[in-house]
Amino acid sequence: MKTRITEKQLRRFYRLLSVRMIDFNCGKLCAPKNNGIPTCCENENVVPILFREEFNWHGKNGRFWKKITSKKKAIKKMIEESASYYVFSKCPVPGNCRRSKRSLCCMTFPFEPHVNREGEVLGLVYTKYSTGDCPLVGKPRRIYNPLYISNSITFWQELFDLYPQEEELYIEESGKRERRAKRQGKRIRIFRRG
């Protein structure tokens, strides 16, 4: 399979996203209500997806992420139907994070990019995949580090150069979001640079 993200690029992505998103441990907001496990870290509830190169890179630096094996029909179906460059994974230490081992998926949650039709990342929006259990969703922009927002936008834009399929996916999602907002007479809250 073609290599798209080189190790150099992966290290750059990790540097960009290692900037603190907020200045407190948000796990303390959700974990007490979820048996001590942050809701976004719970395996099989929110299944972490790693890019194949990312998964292999972590593998070279000591075993951490494991491929998920699940008996749940919904998860099996999701794996079968998804892009071949995704590796659905399992975190061995949910609730006891080793920050250096976090995936790109861990570091971008609870956001996703909002993109125009040309594929330009306009900013970040709360992901619809938050399952409603992330207490950060809906919080105002002022709690977030502006450098994190800017770096995350840069990350998504560079990722799209490597994975045009991801760009298409988010163009489609962003279009749906805009149409939904228009129908409901609402404005989309986009966290832009600056």
Ligand code: SF4
């Ligand atoms: S991002 Fe949301 S779900 Fe994840 S640890 Fe922080 S508050 Fe909890």
Ligand code: SF4
């Ligand atoms: S690496 Fe950390 S943030 Fe990611 S799922 Fe595991 S415990 Fe959660």
